[in-house]
Amino acid sequence: MCTSDYSCVSALADKQQNECHMFSSNLDVMTAEKDNGLTYLEHKECNWRKHCCYPQDGTRCLDAAYQDCQDAFEKGERNSGAVYILRPDPNWRLIRAVCQFDHESGWTVIQRRLDGTVNFYRGWNEYVDGFGEINGEYSIVLAAGQRIETFIKQGKGGLEGLYYLTRKNRKLNIYMEAHDGEFRTANYSTFYVDDASDDYRSHIAGYTGDAGDSFTLHNNRKFETYDHKTSHCPVTYQGFWLN
Template sequence: MPQLSTIVIILLACATKLNANNSNDEGSLESFETSKSGFADYQSEIETKIRLLEHEIAIKDKEINITKSFEEMIAVIAALRPEMLKTYPTYCLPDGKSAGTHSIQLSDKTIEVICDADTARHGWIIIQRRINDDVNFDRSMDEYKDGFGNLENSFFIGLRNLYALLSVQQHELFIALESLSNGTRYARYNNFQIANENARFKLLSLGDYEGTTRDGLRDSLGKNFIAYDSSKRTDEKTTSNGWWIDEGLNGIGSNLNAISSQWNTWPVVFKSVKMMIRPIMKTNRSCEAKEEPKKGQDIMTRVYNWFKL
């Protein structure tokens, strides 16, 4: 690009000189003075055009360099994806492979997870899904701790795995609900936290709520995750499906693991339910489309915006 700018400037200067020589050869002193005045105006105009051209060339050169750097950055991030997943294990990176099954390394094991890029844009990992009755959610507490079901169908990720994922950093929770009449609603919380196994996976935090259905999970805040365990006959006998409730059944109104999933009576019967988590990068929690980067925008700003989704 700098070479192109130099060539353009030289050609314009040569054209200007040639025009001046032709004017000198054509005539009288009066003609020369007139030509001299016109030449000054013409020279000023040319200089202005040259400056504008140099400016445009500089902008184009910068845009090309930024695009090239951005593409190189994406390639580097894709190459480092396995290591980044160890640091941010629930972050389903938007590298063209964010949807589908991925292996995630936890502190003590590797697990398979499903990344979702369609429901609320990129970056979500599904922790619970019910799309038919093929998988029974009437399980013991041990089964709820370890997880059950089929990742391609209905499943629960397991409380031990969920705690390991959430303990890395702050996460948001997205709950997608679909009625039998294909109506859809959602609930979203920006600080989803649970306690460890010794504290019975208590629901510690939800953060702020937003959505198109009721704030159904709020009644479960501060409750332990319990399920009826027929083999141990413990005091955990209040429900046959695991959820964050107490012995008085407070919180059961949002039990998506119940025999018939429920969310404060809307709807009475669900066609499908889905719970997803996503780490909050730079305290961002917006799922709306981002603006396109402006021309000449700093490369690190573009990468930051790309990560925010």
């Protein structure tokens, strides 16, 4: 099956899932997992950004990865609450995140807490990589699944993914629900983090909302965990930008 897509330069066919993933940049291939039915496809036509061709076996094709959920919104996606595969930077890896859409924007869910089933008292490496369950609680964003992840040598999810995600779109909405079912919001017009060389230092400004502003206090702080810290706070609390 062939399809025209000028953003597609490579594809990954997964016969177990009967689907094909199209990507807007070349995957950094390690070894094909033949036992898992994975086939990596990269054609001259794709590299010329003309079209991508897939096996004539009925495999269906998914759209190329979006940069973030705002990019997905601008390209017509409206399936709020669904899991999307994103590539925040063309030279970086794939990540998974839940997208929420309203009437004017797409929001990438970078952390979700629901019922306390996931332990957030984690070490530095786990926060850098990302952890949790994509359909449950997770932080911050997750790598794009083991079957696809096998084909990508570099990059992570987690804080590293947050760095790439916030280089372009820098608004943050925090939604909270109280035990009595009442909702509160904290919105920030500016939120982004620096790269790993500065421990993902936070930049937070422009609060509006009805939840109270308890986040701006942590502006211009490095991310800390119990095993990567400059104070005693992350020993007592979970990983965060702590002041």
